Amino acid sequence: MTGERILMRNFDRPDSHTLAAYRATGGYAAWAKAQGMEPAAITEEVKASNLRGLGGAGFPTGTKWSFIPKGHTGPVYLVINADEGEPGTFKDRYLLERDPHALLEGMLIAARAIRAATGFVYIRGEYVEPWRRFDAAVREAYDAGYLGKGFDVVVHRGAGAYICGEETGLISSLEGKKGWPKVKPPFPAIKGAFGMPTIVNNVETISHVPHIIDRGGAWFAALGTRTQGGTRMFSVSGRVARPGVYEASVAITLRQLIDDLAGGVTGNGRLKGVVPGGSSAPILRADEIDVTMDVDGLRNAGTMAGSAGVVVMDETVSIPEALLVVARFYAHESCGQCTPCRESTGWIYKMVRRIVEGRGRKEDLDTILDVARRGAGTTICAFYDGAVGPYLSYIEKFRDEFEALIAK
Numbered sequence: 001m002t003g004e005r006i007l008m009r010n011f012d013r014p015d016s017h018t019l020a021a022y023r024a025t026g027g028y029a030a031w032a033k034a035q036g037m038e039p040a041a042i043t044e045e046v047k048a049s050n051l052r053g054l055g056g057a058g059f060p061t062g063t064k065w066s067f068i069p070k071g072h073t074g075p076v077y078l079v080i081n082a083d084e085g086e087p088g089t090f091k092d093r094y095l096l097e098r099d100p101h102a103l104l105e106g107m108l109i110a111a112r113a114i115r116a117a118t119g120f121v122y123i124r125g126e127y128v129e130p131w132r133r134f135d136a137a138v139r140e141a142y143d144a145g146y147l148g149k150g151f152d153v154v155v156h157r158g159a160g161a162y163i164c165g166e167e168t169g170l171i172s173s174l175e176g177k178k179g180w181p182k183v184k185p186p187f188p189a190i191k192g193a194f195g196m197p198t199i200v201n202n203v204e205t206i207s208h209v210p211h212i213i214d215r216g217g218a219w220f221a222a223l224g225t226r227t228q229g230g231t232r233m234f235s236v237s238g239r240v241a242r243p244g245v246y247e248a249s250v251a252i253t254l255r256q257l258i259d260d261l262a263g264g265v266t267g268n269g270r271l272k273g274v275v276p277g278g279s280s281a282p283i284l285r286a287d288e289i290d291v292t293m294d295v296d297g298l299r300n301a302g303t304m305a306g307s308a309g310v311v312v313m314d315e316t317v318s319i320p321e322a323l324l325v326v327a328r329f330y331a332h333e334s335c336g337q338c339t340p341c342r343e344s345t346g347w348i349y350k351m352v353r354r355i356v357e358g359r360g361r362k363e364d365l366d367t368i369l370d371v372a373r374r375g376a377g378t379t380i381c382a383f384y385d386g387a388v389g390p391y392l393s394y395i396e397k398f399r400d401e402f403e404a405l406i407a408k
Contacts, residue, residue, distance in 0.1 A: 003223065006211050006231050007204065008247045011098045017133045019140040022101035028146065030210035034109045037213075042113040046209065048217030050229030055081055055165075055202025056278070056306050057382075058228075058295035067189035068114050068197045077198040078111050078119040079188075080206060081170055082134075085124060085162040086278035087329060088309030091233040091245050092203040096123070096130035099207070100137035104146065104153065106206035109213055111151045114199050119153045122170050125160045162333035166381045167200040169335065180337045181381035204233060224250045228294040238312035239267040250294040250305075254284070257293060258312055267314030273398070274313065277306025279326050280386030282393035283319075304389070319398040320356050320405055323390060327352045330387040340375035341384035348372065348391060360406040365395055 010016040010025055022028070034042055047062030068076055080103065084092045095103060107119045123131045135155050141147045156174055163169045164179040171193050173179035192198025208230060212220045221229035228250050234257055237243045241263025248257065254276055258264065265271045271286040276293065282303040284291070291301040298305045313322065331349035336342040348371060351364050372391040375384055395402055 003231065003249050005247050007095065007099070007102070007207055007233055008245075011094065016098045017100055017137065019101060019137070019144060022099070022105075026214070027101055027210075028105055030214040031105050031108045031146070034112055034213050037112075039113045039115060042109060042213065045217045046113070046212055049208075049212045049220035050217075050224060050227065051205065051208055051212060051220065052228050052295055053202055054204040054208075054232050054308070056086070056280075058305055061201065061205055064189065064201075065110070065114050065199055067187070068199065069190065072197055075118065075194075075196045076114055076116040077193045077196055078107060078114060078116040079167075079171065079174065079193060079198055079200045080107065080119065080121040080203060081165060081167065081200055082121055082123040082127070082130075082203045083158050083162075083165040083170060084127070084203070084307075085160075085165045085333075086280065086307045086309055087326070088235060088237055088275060088311045089278045089307040090235045090237075091308065093127055093130045094233070094245050095203050095207050096127065096134045098133075100134040101141065102207040102210060103134070103203055104137060104141050106209035107153065108146065108151060109209050110199070110201065110206055114197075116199070117151055119151065120156055120174055120193070121153060122156050122158055122164070122174060125158045131155070131157060161335070162329075163335040163381075163383060166383060169381065170200065171198065178335075180335055181383070183380055225292060225294045225297065227296045232293075232308055234261075234293070234308045234310055236262045236310045236312070238310075239265055239314040239317065240312045241266050248293075250297075251292050254289040254291055254293060254310070257310060258289070262310075262312070265312060265314050267316045270315045272313045272315045272317055273319065275309070275311040275390075277304045278309035279311075279329065280304070280389050281306045281309075282389040283397060285397055303393070318356075319394055319401045320352065323394040324349075324352050324356050326390045326394075327387075330383075334383065338379040338384070340378045341387075344371050344375045344384065345387055348387075355402055355405050358405060360402075362406060364406065365399065365402055369395060 015021045051061045052058045161179045164173045168182035169179045188198040246261045273283045295305045327349040331345040334345045372388045376388045
């Protein structure tokens with residue numbers, strides 16, 4: 001089920017980040033092929049691949065590209081989200097550090113498909129080494145003539161705000177404004193960066209594009225499930241024998257990922273729960289992990305694929321303490337623009353802390369659940385909806401642990 005490594009095929013080479021190493025393994029051949037294709041044909045190939053966004057939302061990539069207005073005559077922008085701030089997620093940094101030219105080649109192909117002349121790469125400010133490696137790759141690509149002949153790349157470092165991982169918040173920051181999400185519609189494909197049509201894609205998503213063009217959409221689609229093609233990179237951390245980044249088909253099950261790739265559960269060896277898609281994903285119990293890791297498989301299980309940040313907890317882990325960590329993060333990172341999010345994240349964090357410290361009240365759990373449900377779907381962006389996932393699932397699935405702390 002693990003299959004061929006595609007995105008990580010060069011990772012074992014010490015010079016994998018260089019242009020010479022990338023070209024030695026067929027790099028930029030897909031770009032040469034794409035230059036002989038019509039833009040619409042590139043988009044159709046990506047549609048046929050069933051490539052879905054790998055940054056969180058899981059939206060079909062080719063469909064997203066097709067939303068650019070056909071009659072638009074002004075600038076079109078391509079924006080790459082390399083902000084990777086989701087707790088438990090650390091895959092994109094490996095692509096930026098170890099195979100940056102894959103992203104650049106993917107950007108060239110995507111830019112041809114959407115007719116963009118400028119691409120922006122918004123890199124998380126804390127990612128110093130990934131930025132250095134990618135910036136050096138950009139300079140190599142200019143020197144080699146891949147960039148600067150109809151397509152330019154601007155590298156922009158963020159300032160550490162998690163909200164700038166939301167595409168419209170990222171665009172606001174890119175424009176020099178406060179990183180607040182924007183009301184949709186209009187969606188970025190209609191009115192995005194600097195008021196122009198803009199496609200925002202994740203690093204990993206675009207890094208797949210050269211392989212799709214080189215080997216075909218049908219090949220990529222066959223690697224995955226019926227509704228999602230290909231492989232993806234999973235960030236696995238927590239109580240496992242071999243934490244790290246693993247590439248596998250999206251058809252792999254969560255159990256196979258933990259047992260076969262990550263070496264099984266450590267600690268006391270008995271699994272309690274797993275967060276399958278970064279901190280926003282609702283937690284799964286130990287008896288719920290026989291589920292495929294594609295977008296629809298995890299959605300049907302009541303959680304989400306998200307950014308594929310897999311956090312494994314054994315039976316020695318306190319679920320209330322784990323929720324406290326997550327609640328603290330969301331209270332700190334709320335941008336404050338929307339009242340339900342600004343107020344609820346702060347108060348829920350305080351209530352969870354009170355419970356963990358042994359000062360909880362009987363009504364606290366129902367109050368948290370009620371507040372979380374009432375705020376869902378009422379804000380400009382999906383930040384608060386993401387916070388609601390752990391609020392509800394941790395308490396509903398492990399309520400006895402919370403009640404035990406309140407009873408003391």
